[in-house]
Structure formats: C-alpha cells, structure tokens
Amino acid sequence: MLLRMSTLLLKTLREEPADAEVPSHRLLLRAGFIRRAAPGGYTWLPLGKLVLDRVTDVVREEMAAAGGQEVSFPALLPREPYETTGRWTEYGDDIFTLQDRRGADHLLAPTHEEMFALLVQDLTSSYRDFPLLLFQVQTKFRDEARPRGGLLRGREFLMKDAYSFDLSEAGLTEAYGRMRLAYQRIFERLGLTHTIVSAVSGAMGGSASEEFLAAAEVGEDTFVGCTACDYAANTEAVVTPAPAGLPAAAPDLEVHDTPDTPTIASLVEFANARALGGRTDWTAADTLKNVVVTVHHPGGKDELLAIGVPGDREVDLKRLNAVLAPATATLFDDFESRPDLVKGYIGPQGIKIRYRADPRVAPGTAWLTGANEPGRHATNVVAGRDFTPDDTIEAADVRAGDPCPSCGSGALTIRRGIEIGHIFQLGRRYTDAFAVDVLGADGKPVRPTMGCYGIGVSRAVAAIAEQHHDERGLIWPASVAPADVHIVAAGRDGQVEAALQLGATLARAGVRVLVDDRPNVSAGVKFTDAELIGIPRSVVVGRRLAEGYAELRDRRDGTRQELPLVDIAGVITTEVG
C-alpha cells in the first residue's frame, strides 16, 4: 500500500473543534479520521477507514481462530421475531422502528439474537450440527437518548456480535471460556489495557456475564477493584457483605420529638445536640434512611417501593435499576397523595408499601429512623424485631474503601472504563422463544443453549485513541495504525522524488506506506501533521539527502536516528516483519 498525501482526502484541523470534548473525539476529528455526519453518526474518512478495517481484521482473525464462522444479517428487520421474544416493547425507545409503504413495522437492529436463533433453527436438525459458533460484523442502531463522545456512544455503530450454540451446559461453559480467551487476545493485539469485570446482563437477559472495560477517564462505566485481591466488578454487580456477627440486644424502641429534622444531616445534628437516647456520638451511619421510589413494570403497572439504606449512603439509581430490570424506578415525590408516607420521617415499622433494605440492615441491627409522624423519629428500631423487610436489595452506592466482597480483607477502589466487550451465557431465552429443537443422539429433541459475545468495533477505535495519544496527537499501536511508516519529504531538491522512490520500494515489500509528498507545504507543517496522525514510525527525507542519509523517527518516544537511505528500506521491512 502506498498512499500519497498530495492526493489523499485529508484535511487536518489546526484548531480544536468546538463541540468535541473527549480526547479521542477531538483528535480523530483534528487528524482527519472521521467527520460528523448526523447526530451520533460519523463518516469514516480514508485514514479512519484504514484503522477501522485493521481493528476489524484483528477481530475476524481471532474469531476464526476460535472456531467462529462469519455470516451477515440485514440491519433492517421485520417486527415479528422481536415481538415473539418481547424485545420490541422491552427495548422500548432505544429501538429505531419504521414502517414500510404498506404500513408494516420494521426495526433497525440493535443486536441480532433473534436472527441467529432463527438461522440455527432453519439450518440445523441434528445434534451432529453442534456445537456452533457464528458471528458477524454489522452496523447496529440504537436510538440513544444522548449520543456522546464521538465514536464512544453513537446511534449507529459497528459491532461484532458472536453467538455460541451448544447442547449442554458444559459445552456452553467451554465456549464461553474460549471466547473469553479470544477477547483477551483481541484486546491485547489492539493495544487496549483492559479489566474484566463481573457485570449484569441488561436488556438481553442471561446469567454469567462479564464486561471488558478499557481503562479511560472518559469511560462511562464505573467499576471497582480491590486493593488486596484480583476482584473486579461493575458497580451494578457489587454485592454488599452483610455485617459479621450479631449485634448486642438493643433496648426497646423509643419515639422522640425531633422537630424540623427532615434530612439526615439535620437529624444527626439534632440528636447530638439533645443527646437523644443518652448519646452524643450519632453519625449518619447510625440512621436508617428510607427512600420511596415508583417502580415501573414493562407491562405498564406502577408500584411503590420503599428502600432502606444506612443514612450515610445514597440510593444509586443505576444499581437499583439493575436489580429491578426489566422494571425501572424513579424517585417518588407525590407525598400529598399518600398521607401515610411522611416525607422526611418515614420509618420501616408498620410501613404499608413493600419495603426492601440494604444488606447492612441485618437482623438485630438497631437504627435511628423516622417514626412515620411529622417531626418525630424513633431510636432502637431493630431489624427483625420492630420491622422485617420484605427482602434485601443492592441499591446503596458503592464507595472507595468499602470492604471487598470477594476476599473480605481488601478495600474497594473506584475506576472508570469504556465498555469494549461484553460476554455472557444467554441460556435458552431465545431458543425457547422460537422453540428451536434438534434431534439428540437418543432420538429425543434437545434445545440448544446460547452464549452471546459482543465487541464494539467502532468504539474500540475510540478506546484505542483514548489510551494512545499525547498532547501532539494520536500514537497508534503498530497493529492498527493506518500505515506502517510515514515518509516525510521535508523539502525540495529531489526530496519528494527520493521519498516516493523509498515508498515504492517499501510498498513492494508489503509495507503499508503513507508518503507526505505535498508540494509547497513547509516541513514544519508536515512534521506537525505526522505527529497528529500518529503513525508510530516515520522517515524524514530532508536536508541530509545529499549525503545519502535520512532520519528514522519513533512517534512514541520521539527518538531519531540518521541512517543511510540505502539501509532504511531493509531496517523498516525487518521491523514491520
């Protein structure tokens, strides 16, 4: 490959685009890899397309190595299959739907579980056809409420989705493990530093689930790690350890007048000022905060739910919604309609709606909490004695320093990452929905179980840019760079010709070459553009050409070395391998 910048469709931007915030978005725009074409939709320019294709190639190679077979479905699909599995309504507003000229409903697929299950139903009939691993690289559509960060969250994006079909749990587990390894290899080859975290499987349904998160400050996913062990999990998946040991028996419940104390802060201040219960060392953690939410079920029914968490914690709506999925929750605020719920003074004793408590509110623990009357609170309210929650719930926020649920000795740390891959064992949700059965060895029908494995390919390009750049521009890993070498003809006097000649030699040897042969562009501009574009290795054909020398530069560490021009092709060909 030999690309000449004199004819390349490329325009680098000297100034920062006003509406790009995150580094990957800014740099990909400035370096001329992408252009915004629609809200949440980007055009791949020649340099960007080269990177995207190289990333896709890595993914394809590893999928094939893991035994995957590539297929490709339409992105435009009819309603029926998604109606059958319930996702037409469950996915709700996030699906792009449209009607054809006859008024029939269609959708632009957000993922393709239905189609893969139907394809397997169509083309298999015997246990001999299994196991099966299929994948595709396809444009997906989601009507994101808020596209952001350029390629990080678009409404149209490139995704690799793979699906395994097995007839036994052991087979599924094996396929899952194989894909997990393939993913690690892929992200390693892409130069993406990542962490595998336990996750919840979201709208797709399913059980065992792990996310691959690329470490990045701009990442939308918060996850936790442990200071002592290798535990890592999405905050939604963090399980709160119940306090160890039974607390001492508390005295009887006592109700106190606590006027004007509708918040935890005001309550603690009041309690200490008046030595409530003889104590002056009350903290927010001694109080029990009860938050009322409205739970919206997909069917359309609403239900009130009260959630009890220690007063020093907030209810984390992300965690709560993960627990309640597919139902969703919003904060309840229409207290006028419910006189039994006294805002600011709610207590779990005798509450008339469903009540679920944080695991820290374990049986035997005593709390300072609302007395369900305006201006009154109660002390020594003991879980299991004065009230019994309907259930526990993981809704309290997770904080750095919380004890690790895995080893118990370490403390949790909080980090941010970009979700670049998600794997999970789907089970039979989709094969059940379509009654996908094949004949087993014993002559009886067997129903395949599915695994689902996704990689955001276009998002991965952004993630790579996030992890590989400096103040001057992008620095692509060699595995995905738009070219292996960037040859800069610094000036005149035959330098352009020499650069093109070197480029041609390298291209014949199978090296991907970008030559800056632009006439009437100063060397300074060319150097700056080369650093912005970020090809890891460059050759400057310039002032020492007359002596037969050129300069080899390393974009990452900035080192330069002068080499005889006649040796350069050999050196580079060897390095590129």
Next chain:
RNA sequence: CGGGUAUUGGCGCAGCUUGGUAGCGCGCUCGGCUUGGGACCGAGAGGGCGCAGGUUCGAAUCCUGCAUACCCGACCA
C-alpha cells in the same frame, strides 16, 4: 426526558447591551518569495447571521415560538 451553554463563510471566534444592512484569525484560490518545526508580501473567492413568525422606515442585534448541537444528570452495550 430534566438542567445549563451555544447556533454568524470550511474551522475557531468578535459584533448583539446602546437596531442603520457583517468583521477578524486560520483555511482556500492566484502571483511572488521561502523550504528542517504550524513562514512572508500582494491580489482574490466565499456568508446575510439555525428556522419560522412578529415589532420597526430599517433586525445578526428587540419580541414570540420551534429546531439543532455540546456539557451535566436520567437512561443505555
């Protein structure tokens, strides 16, 4: 979907308070000069100010409504 900010040539911005028919830098075109770190000189092309109404002799500037984008939050792979 809630809150905030913004919308003026390809990009980045000024002008709006105090209405008089649009300007700067970069980029682009042509000529000259220059050629190892985002040159210089000269001559040009290109917008009627997000959209729709309204006020006014006159609106980028004032009023009303709408749209879009970005940021924060909600939601989400």
